[in-house]
Amino acid sequence: MIYLEQSGQGLCTVERIYIGKIMMNGFRKEKRNVKAKQEMQKYPRFREILILCFSVLLFGFYIGTAYASEKEGAAAPKEETAASTEERTTDIPVPEEAETEDTLEAEGEWEGITNPEAEDDIDNYSADEILADYDPESLELPSGASVEVSADDWNLLLVNNRHPIPEDYEFTLGTIRGSLQCDERIIPEFLSMLQEAKKDGITLEVCSPYRTLERQEYLFDRKIRRYMNQGMSYMDAYKLSARVVNVPGTSEHQIGLALDIYTNSYKTLDEGFGETPAGIWLRDNCAEYGFILRYPKGKEYITGIEYEPWHFRYVGRTAAKEIMEQGLTLEEYVENL
Numbered sequence: 001m002i003y004l005e006q007s008g009q010g011l012c013t014v015e016r017i018y019i020g021k022i023m024m025n026g027f028r029k030e031k032r033n034v035k036a037k038q039e040m041q042k043y044p045r046f047r048e049i050l051i052l053c054f055s056v057l058l059f060g061f062y063i064g065t066a067y068a069s070e071k072e073g074a075a076a077p078k079e080e081t082a083a084s085t086e087e088r089t090t091d092i093p094v095p096e097e098a099e100t101e102d103t104l105e106a107e108g109e110w111e112g113i114t115n116p117e118a119e120d121d122i123d124n125y126s127a128d129e130i131l132a133d134y135d136p137e138s139l140e141l142p143s144g145a146s147v148e149v150s151a152d153d154w155n156l157l158l159v160n161n162r163h164p165i166p167e168d169y170e171f172t173l174g175t176i177r178g179s180l181q182c183d184e185r186i187i188p189e190f191l192s193m194l195q196e197a198k199k200d201g202i203t204l205e206v207c208s209p210y211r212t213l214e215r216q217e218y219l220f221d222r223k224i225r226r227y228m229n230q231g232m233s234y235m236d237a238y239k240l241s242a243r244v245v246n247v248p249g250t251s252e253h254q255i256g257l258a259l260d261i262y263t264n265s266y267k268t269l270d271e272g273f274g275e276t277p278a279g280i281w282l283r284d285n286c287a288e289y290g291f292i293l294r295y296p297k298g299k300e301y302i303t304g305i306e307y308e309p310w311h312f313r314y315v316g317r318t319a320a321k322e323i324m325e326q327g328l329t330l331e332e333y334v335e336n337l
């Protein structure tokens with residue numbers, strides 16, 4: 001174009017005007033560039049400062065969005081997909097001070113009267129209190145021969161987070177003392193165990209016997225609320241709670257076959273109880289009376305529940321001896337029957 005303008009050959013007037021306009025525009029553009037360059041020289045770091053400001057703004061926006069979505073997650077957890085939740089919660093560590101459902105029971109801290117049973121005292125009875133109601137001779141353990149064990153036996157009912165209590169499950173509640181209840185079929189052997197421990201100088205105490213569904217729901221919901229108060233989303237809190245408290249409908253306390261037992265000199269339900277004389281005595285002798293340490297250390301990947309040296313489950317003497325001698329869980333034992 002410029003060449004044509006300079007040569008002036010073969011162009012009509014309209015074309016000349018058009019080319020002239022283009023040249024003027026080019027000239028103005030050039031002028032603006034020179035001006036911008038001069039500005040840049042006046043403020044040599046202007047561009048860097050501009051980029052930095054923009055980056056800070058972008059980062060602030062990102063953080064704000066992430067925080068907002070976290071809050072939204074806590075408020076409306078049901079919108080999360082199961083897959084994404086699974087992915088995010090797989091590695092949530094259980095806090096060191098994690099309380100189990102049993103710890104919550106033992107604390108007796110009932111926050112508000114949200115549960116009809118909340119007004120009751122927790123069921124905490126010492127062996128002395130319990131045994132006072134019975135004639136010692138009647139508590140002698142009858143010698144029992146090994147019996148045939150079947151996966152259908154009532155005392156081998158597997159209840160865990162993957163195996164809820166069957167809807168039609170029925171049993172008769174028996175009273176040990178006061179509000180201390182459990183399946184009536186396990187009471188004679190349980191009392192024998194308390195008496196034998198006492199003879200060996202071990203004073204046991206029962207802190208959590210049979211538990212209703214409503215009570216289990218209360219404990220579970222309260223655990224979730226506590227985790228959420230620490231800033232966790234509902235789904236994270238739910239997953240974590242399920243590792244220390246059985247989901248309602250899946251607790252052995254609800255079928256009256258589990259009892260939490262500690263001692264008057266160590267009333268904290270934590271791992272330390274397993275190293276006390278009472279904890280050791282129970283572990284060594286429980287099978288004699290048909291009980292097993294239900295959530296052993298190192299088998300959390302099978303039971304799905306943290307180590308609980310105070311939680312004892314009745315399975316019958318034959319099965320209990322095999323389970324405790326071989327270091328099995330009820331899950332492993334039942335699977336191989």
Ligand SMILES: [Zn+2]
Pocket residue numbers: 102208253258259260310311312
């Ligand atoms: Zn328990």
